[in-house]
Amino acid sequence: MRPESRKQEIINAAAILFKEKGYSAVTMRDLAKAMGIKAASLYNHIQSKQEILSTIIIGLAEEFTVGMNKIVNSDENTIQKLENIIDLHIDVTLRNADGLASLNNDWMHLEEDNLQYFEKMRQEYEDNFRDIVKKGLEKGEIKPYNVEIMVFSTLSTLRTLYLWYPEQKEIDSDILKRDMISVLLKGVA
Amino acid sequence: MRPESRKQEIINAAAILFKEKGYSAVTMRDLAKAMGIKAASLYNHIQSKQEILSTIIIGLAEEFTVGMNKIVNSDENTIQKLENIIDLHIDVTLRNADGLASLNNDWMHLEEDNLQYFEKMRQEYEDNFRDIVKKGLEKGEIKPYNVEIMVFSTLSTLRTLYLWYPEQKEIDSDILKRDMISVLLKGVA
């Protein structure tokens, strides 16, 4: 157990509260109470409420960007790439499910520069995803359904993992990966 | 064009704002500005901000409850039942995508009684969904993957439709239904 910095403790506590009620509904006094201190004391460690949010979201977005770039630039086939994307989402979710709630639901409360930066990363991530599916379709590695529907459907499931996985502790992470890949790629029927 | 009551106009405008920023981040002054009036004037039509939220969410939740009950009590087979659930979600989404944002993201801001009522409906909806999948699995109509994963995966996609569909106007609703059913039931690979 390496000791976490006080700042990181605050950010982790904030992520939990943001997950439960959303960024706007969590006050600095709520956060302070969760930390067992007074609201003003938080400012010995952080600069602003906004800084907490951007630290949570931008860090995660960059993780996805790095992961996706590796997958796109690999020479694996389409199915393997899709499997790797599923892997990426499961890994990030296991490591920081609370933070993903903010990324999914509170990104619009980022301020100017970080908001633009985030939206750019998200756009590129989705474009990369779409390109993988499109190429798979051209090569006949994927069924000829509407590309947008396939991308949306898969991404919806992966994005929502954060809500669901923490409650399914009995499911081993390898079984999760295997069945998730099966369900998304081969369907249920 | 039947004229909508002023109250309903306010609720519709609120749903759009709630979708963009979430319930907590939307002020009564924001809502008033969107309506072209002053905040105090809203109270000639509604009782409270909370009333707006509960009207949006409870109405939609009841729609899903009614729809799901019809499906569960029908004598169709598992695949047909799943198709009907997909249909239900697409229909509701087409009719009120904005309201679904609140149902998905702001239900936790409902107050005591309505919160309990909502959570009960959601629980029963998910239980019904799970039972359909379980029975389909027993009868061999569905592949033997983890039930929770199948339910979660399908429901994630259907719940997120509200975010995605309004931007895909070029896709005909019948094609959407057909390909959505294909992707969810047969997979992409």
Next chain:
DNA sequence: GTATCAAACTAACAATTGTTAGTTTTGTTT
């Protein structure tokens, strides 16, 4: 033209918000 009624308005409220300034406590290092 006067009464009626819905729907807007102005003005204000008490509570809550994020944040700052300045001070005290706590624990460690000299």
Next chain:
DNA sequence: AAACAAAACTAACAATTGTTAGTTTGATAC
């Protein structure tokens, strides 16, 4: 024990929040 830095505290601020009270406007019915 003296000095120091980290991290807590109290007290307060200006702005914003949902909401109320009381008033005015504008259209319709008599």
